[in-house]
Amino acid sequence: MMKVVTYNIQWGMGRDGQVDLARIARAVKDCDIICLQEVEMNWRRVEGADQVSALSALLPDHYVHFAPSVDVQDSQAKSGGARRQYGLLTFSRWPIASARVFPLPKYPIVGQLVDQSCLQELIVSVPGCPLRVYHTHINWISQRQRNLQIQEIMKIVADAPQQGGPVAGFGVPEQDYYDDWMAVGPEDLPDMPVPAIIFGDFNMRPNSPEYDLLVGEADAFYGRQSELHLFSDVMTVTGHAENFGKTHPDDNGTGYMRIDHILVTGHLVPKVKRAWIDDDADGSDHQPVYAEIDL
Numbered sequence: 517m518m519k520v521v522t523y524n525i526q527w528g529m530g531r532d533g534q535v536d537l538a539r540i541a542r543a544v545k546d547c548d549i550i551c552l553q554e555v556e557m558n559w560r561r562v563e564g565a566d567q568v569s570a571l572s573a574l575l576p577d578h579y580v581h582f583a584p585s586v587d588v589q590d591s592q593a594k595s596g597g598a599r600r601q602y603g604l605l606t607f608s609r610w611p612i613a614s615a616r617v618f619p620l621p622k623y624p625i626v627g628q629l630v631d632q633s634c635l636q637e638l639i640v641s642v643p644g645c646p647l648r649v650y651h652t653h654i655n656w657i658s659q660r661q662r663n664l665q666i667q668e669i670m671k672i673v674a675d676a677p678q679q680g681g682p683v684a685g686f687g688v689p690e691q692d693y694y695d696d697w698m699a700v701g702p703e704d705l706p707d708m709p710v711p712a713i714i715f716g717d718f719n720m721r722p723n724s725p726e727y728d729l730l731v732g733e734a735d736a737f738y739g740r741q742s743e744l745h746l747f748s749d750v751m752t753v754t755g756h757a758e759n760f761g762k763t764h765p766d767d768n769g770t771g772y773m774r775i776d777h778i779l780v781t782g783h784l785v786p787k788v789k790r791a792w793i794d795d796d797a798d799g800s801d802h803q804p805v806y807a808e809i810d811l
Contacts, residue, residue: 744782
């Protein structure tokens with residue numbers, strides 16, 4: 517049984533106003549795939565600013581890949597100084613065979629700070645069932661831009677098996693490996709599996725148009741179907757109502773809303789056995805979402 521989690525950690529700032537990465541690690545350490553958003557590298561000039569190294573040390577039994585969605589020069593650093601970054605950090609119990617990062621569409625909004633979003637793609641070597649793992653954190657303020665970003669995500673996910681991995685070598689004679697300019701062998705070219713999981717903070721509720729783009733519109737008579745080429749929500753797959761659960765305070769602070777999601781392609785729907793939200797986790801302004809998948 518594979519246990520997975522998505523958690524927007526708000527750079528470790530908990531409900532008590534304290535930054536404590538150790539409690540983030542305690543909350544997720546038993547998971548096989550861990551997707552964390554809002555992880556920083558030298559973004560704030562504070563002690564422990566390298567959160568990638570700190571979290572990696574707290575989760576030593578996992579492979580790790582960091583995908584900065586924002587990467588800028590530190591304006592106060594001398595020549596060659598450290599860069600300021602924040603973005604997506606993924607841990608895997610199994611080797612990460614390949615990784616890619618895709619920028620997503622972003623347009624300025626008058627009077628608002630708007631940051632870059634990206635999609636992280638990992639091929640995880642799960643024994644007997646290699647998986648595509650996608651991880652994202654999409655626009656928080658504009659539904660139009662969320663729609664554009666999700667449309668781009670769906671194109672990337674659908675086309676990936678046709679494009680292959682970072683380096684493709686279909687039909688290459690064995691003697692042509694190593695000696696060419698790429699200096700790679702067949703073992704360096706992982707397959708691009710069809711089954712996929714996407715994790716992240718989508719800033720969308722289940723009743724939003726963006727949600728429909730990912731999981732398909734609900735039929736008036738038969739409800740929401742699990743279509744093979746789309747994603748399905750692990751919450752509804754396991755019997756929860758679409759309005760079940762809260763993962764973040766709403767905009768006016770009177771309640772909560774579920775905007776953090778784990779979604780699977782139709783190939784994995786029968787394998788999803790359990791999904792839940794940890795309402796007691798206090799390490800961030802978000803609540804982590806978990807799922808168990810029988811692979």
